[in-house]
Amino acid sequence: LVRGDGPLVDTVGEEVARACARYGGGVRHSAPGGTGDRDTHGDRTGEPFDLVFALSAAGPLPAVVETVQAEFRRRRGPGESGGRAIGDEGFVIARHDGVTVVLADEAAGLLHGLFHVVRLGETAFGAARPPEHHRPAMPRRMLDHWDHVDVHPVMGQVERGYAGGSIFWRDGAPRGDLGRVRAYGRLLAACGVNAITVNNVNVHATEAHLLTDRLGDVAAIAGELRPYGIRVHLSVGFASPVVLGGLPTADPLDEDVRTWWAGTTERVYETIPDFGGYVVKADSEGQPGPFAYGRDHADGANALADALAPFGGVVHWRAFVYDHRQDWRDRSTDRARAAYDHFARLDGRFRDNVVIQVKHGPIDFQVREPVSPVVAAMPATRVAVELQVTQEYTGQQRHVCYLAPMWSEVLGFRPWGHAGPTVAHLAGAVADGEGGEHDGRAPGGGGGLVGVSNVGDDAYWTGHPLAQANLYAFGRLAWAPWTDPAEILDEWIDLTFVPVATGDPEGLRRTLHAMMDDSWRTYESYTAPLGVGFMVRPGHHYGPDVDGYEYTPWGTYHFADRDGVGVDRTRATGTGFTGQYPPPWSEVYESLERCPDELLLFFHHVPYGHVLHSGSTVIQHIYDTHFAGVERVAELRSLWETLAGTGSVPAALHARVTDLLDEQLRCAREWRDQINAYFLRKSGVPDVHGRRIP
Numbered sequence: 053l054v055r056g057d058g059p060l061v062d063t064v065g066e067e068v069a070r071a072c073a074r075y076g077g078g079v080r081h082s083a084p085g086g087t088g089d090r091d092t093h094g095d096r097t098g099e100p101f102d103l104v105f106a107l108s109a110a111g112p113l114p115a116v117v118e119t120v121q122a123e124f125r126r127r128r129g130p131g132e133s134g135g136r137a138i139g140d141e142g143f144v145i146a147r148h149d150g151v152t153v154v155l156a157d158e159a160a161g162l163l164h165g166l167f168h169v170v171r172l173g174e175t176a177f178g179a180a181r182p183p184e185h186h187r188p189a190m191p192r193r194m195l196d197h198w199d200h201v202d203v204h205p206v207m208g209q210v211e212r213g214y215a216g217g218s219i220f221w222r223d224g225a226p227r228g229d230l231g232r233v234r235a236y237g238r239l240l241a242a243c244g245v246n247a248i249t250v251n252n253v254n255v256h257a258t259e260a261h262l263l264t265d266r267l268g269d270v271a272a273i274a275g276e277l278r279p280y281g282i283r284v285h286l287s288v289g290f291a292s293p294v295v296l297g298g299l300p301t302a303d304p305l306d307e308d309v310r311t312w313w314a315g316t317t318e319r320v321y322e323t324i325p326d327f328g329g330y331v332v333k334a335d336s337e338g339q340p341g342p343f344a345y346g347r348d349h350a351d352g353a354n355a356l357a358d359a360l361a362p363f364g365g366v367v368h369w370r371a372f373v374y375d376h377r378q379d380w381r382d383r384s385t386d387r388a389r390a391a392y393d394h395f396a397r398l399d400g401r402f403r404d405n406v407v408i409q410v411k412h413g414p415i416d417f418q419v420r421e422p423v424s425p426v427v428a429a430m431p432a433t434r435v436a437v438e439l440q441v442t443q444e445y446t447g448q449q450r451h452v453c454y455l456a457p458m459w460s461e462v463l464g465f466r467p468w469g470h471a472g473p474t475v476a477h478l479a480g481a482v483a484d485g486e487g488g489e490h491d492g493r494a495p496g497g498g499g500g501l502v503g504v505s506n507v508g509d510d511a512y513w514t515g516h517p518l519a520q521a522n523l524y525a526f527g528r529l530a531w532a533p534w535t536d537p538a539e540i541l542d543e544w545i546d547l548t549f550v551p552v553a554t555g556d557p558e559g560l561r562r563t564l565h566a567m568m569d570d571s572w573r574t575y576e577s578y579t580a581p582l583g584v585g586f587m588v589r590p591g592h593h594y595g596p597d598v599d600g601y602e603y604t605p606w607g608t609y610h611f612a613d614r615d616g617v618g619v620d621r622t623r624a625t626g627t628g629f630t631g632q633y634p635p636p637w638s639e640v641y642e643s644l645e646r647c648p649d650e651l652l653l654f655f656h657h658v659p660y661g662h663v664l665h666s667g668s669t670v671i672q673h674i675y676d677t678h679f680a681g682v683e684r685v686a687e688l689r690s691l692w693e694t695l696a697g698t699g700s701v702p703a704a705l706h707a708r709v710t711d712l713l714d715e716q717l718r719c720a721r722e723w724r725d726q727i728n729a730y731f732l733r734k735s736g737v738p739d740v741h742g743r744r745i746p
C-alpha cells in the first residue's frame with residue numbers, strides 16, 4: 053500500500069509494482085484524503101497488505117501506521133515531536149502486527165525508505181521491530197562527472213574516466229540514451245546520492261554553452277533524474293560573462309557582470325525549476341578566476357551565490373587552487389599549503405549558499421594523504437569534502453581497490469583530537485540544537501560529501517565490475533558515515549550478486565571480502581610508500597615513474613637523494629605546513645617521533661635508515677611492502693580463480709575480472725621492481741633478505 057501523492061511517491065509505487073511483477077503480490081496506491089483504509093490489515097478494498105509506504109501528512113492513515121507514528125513520537129520524547137520530526141529525506145521503518153511500515157514527512161524519505169527495504173530483503177518482513185529513524189548525515193550527497201561534451205583531445209570524453217564514454221554526452225552532443233540516464237538515477241537513489249554535476253569542472257568552449265543556449269540538454273537529463281530525487285548541477289566557467297555574454301570583463305564586483313549572472317541564472321531556473329546550482333573551479337590549472345581582476349575567492353563565489361540565492365541554489369566553489377607553474381628548484385613553495393593559504397583567511401566572508409568544496413587531502417587524491425587542514429579551518433563556512441570515486445591514482449579501475457576504508461578514515465578523523473567533532477560532523481547536516489561556533493561547525497551545517505564519479509557507458513557501469521562497490525560505498529558513507537566499510541561491502545555483494553548467484557552465496561561473500569576488504573592497503577603497499585605520492589607516469593597517471601614529476605612545475609615532489617627521502621613540511625625546518633593543523637595534529641605531524649608511519653614521508657625528510665614505529669627502517673619497509681604487495685595481488689588472482697565455473701558470478705563478468713587481475717598483477721610487479729630498484733640504486737642499501745631487486 054502506497055499512501056501519498058506527487059512524482060516521487062509515484063516512483064515508489066512504480067518500484068513496488070516492478071518488484072511485485074518479479075516476485076508476486078500487488079500494489080495499491082491511494083492518494084491522501086481517502087477514507088475506508090483505517091483497518092489494520094486492509095485498505096479500502098479490504099485486502100490485506102504486508103508493506104505500507106506512507107507520507108505522514110497523507111491522512112487518514114491506516115491504523116497500523118498511526119500506531120507506529122505514535123510509538124516513534126513517544127520514543128523521540130517531548131519537545132521533539134513536532135510536525136516534521138522525520139526530516140526532509142528521513143524515514144521511519146518499523147514492523148508491527150505483521151505489517152512493515154515506512155513513514156516519511158517528504159516523498160524523498162519514502163524513496164530512501166523503499167531502497168532500505170530492498171537492502172533488508174526478507175529481514176524487513178521478519179520479526180516485529182520498533183520504529184527506527186534513518187536520515188542522512190550529509191545534506192548534499194553529490195557526484196561530479198568529469199565528462200566533456202566534446203571529445204577532449206587529451207582527456208577523451210570523460211577526464212580520468214575508466215569506464216568507457218560518458219553516459220550523457222557523445223562527440224559534442226547529448227547521447228540521447230535517456231533510458232540509461234534514468235537507470236543511472238535509479239542506481240544513485242538506491243545508494244543515497246541526491247545530486248550530480250553533468251559536466252567537467254574544466255569548462256571548455258562547447259561545455260560553456262550548457263549554461264545558456266544548450267541548457268535544454270541539461271534539462272533533458274534533469275527530467276530523467278527528477279523521479280529519483282536527484283538534482284542536477286552544472287560546472288560553469290568563471291569567465292562566462294565574457295565567453296558567453298560578450299562583456300569586456302568577468303570582474304565579480306562589476307555591475308554588468310552581476311546583472312549578467314542574475315539574468316542567466318533566472319533563465320536556468322525558468323527551464324529547470326529544481327536546478328541545484330553551480331560548481332566552479334577557478335584560478336586552478338588554467339581555469340579563469342577572480343585573481344585576474346584583483347579580487348579574491350570570496351568576491352568570486354559570492355557573485356555567483358547572489359545570482360543563485362533567489363532560487364535556493366548553491367555554488368560549490370572548489371578550494372583546489374594552487375600554482376601549477378611553480379619552479380621545482382624553489383623548496384619553499386609547498387602545494388600542500390595552497391588551499392589553506394588561499395581560503396582559511398576568507399572564513400566568514402562567504403554567503404550562506406556558498407559551499408567550499410575541498411579535496412579530502414591537501415594534494416590530490418593520492419593513495420595516502422593526511423586530511424586537508426581546510427576542513428577544520430573555516431568554522432563560519434559550509435565546507436564539503438570531495439572524494440575521488442574514479443580511481444585516477446588508485447589503479448584506474450583496472451586494479452581492485454575498495455576505497456571505503458580510506459574514506460571512512462577521512463570521515464572519522466578528528467581535527468581537534470579525541471574530544472572534537474569528526475570530518476563527517478563538519479561536512480554534515482546540523483541537527484536541531486547542535487552546531488555553532490563551539491564545536492567548529494558552520495552554524496547552518498556543512499556542505500556535504502562530493503565524489504568524482506567513476507561511471508561511464510561500460511556495460512558494468514564502472515569498467516571494473518568490482519569498482520561498483522566504490523560507487524555504492526560513496527553514497528552509503530555520505531548517508532551514514534559511521535557505517536563499517538565491510539558492512540557496506542556486504543550490502544553491495546547482497547544486492548549485486550546474491551540475487552543472481554546459483555552457487556554458494558556464503559562462499560562468494562567470503563571470497564569477495566578476502567579480495568576487497570584490504571585492497572586499498574594492498575594498493576598502497578605496492579605503490580606509494582609512507583605517504584609519498586605522485587610517483588606515477590605523468591599525464592595519464594597509470595603505472596610507476598618515480599621521478600616522473602620530480603623536476604616539473606606541478607609541485608609534487610619526493611626529494612629522494614642518496615641519503616634519504618620525503619618532504620620536510622615541519623615548522624622547524626620545512627615548509628611550515630604542519631602549522632595549518634590545530635593541536636594535537638600540528639604537534640603530532642611536526643614530531644618525527646609521533647608522526648604516524650604511514651604519513652612519515654608526507655611530513656618529514658628522513659634518512660633511509662630511519663627506524664619506523666613498526667621497527668623496520670624506511671628502506672627495508674619499502675622493499676618489504678613492495679614484495680608483499682605483489683604476493684597479495686597474486687593471492688587475489690587465485691581467490692578469484694576459485695569462483696570460476698561455480699555459478700556464483702556470471703561467466704562474462706568472471707572473465708572480465710580475470711583479465712583485469714592479470715593486468716593488476718603485471719602492473720604491481722612493475723611498481724615493485726621500479727620502486728625497489730630506484731631506492732636500491734639511490735641508497736645503496738641492500739635488502740636484508742637478499743631478494744632479487746633488478
Ligand code: GCW
Nearest residue numbers: 198211212253254333372416
Ligand atoms: O586530479 C586532478 C586531475 C585533473 C582534474 C583536477 C581537478 C578535472 O588530474 O584531471 O581536472 O585534478 O580536480 O580539478
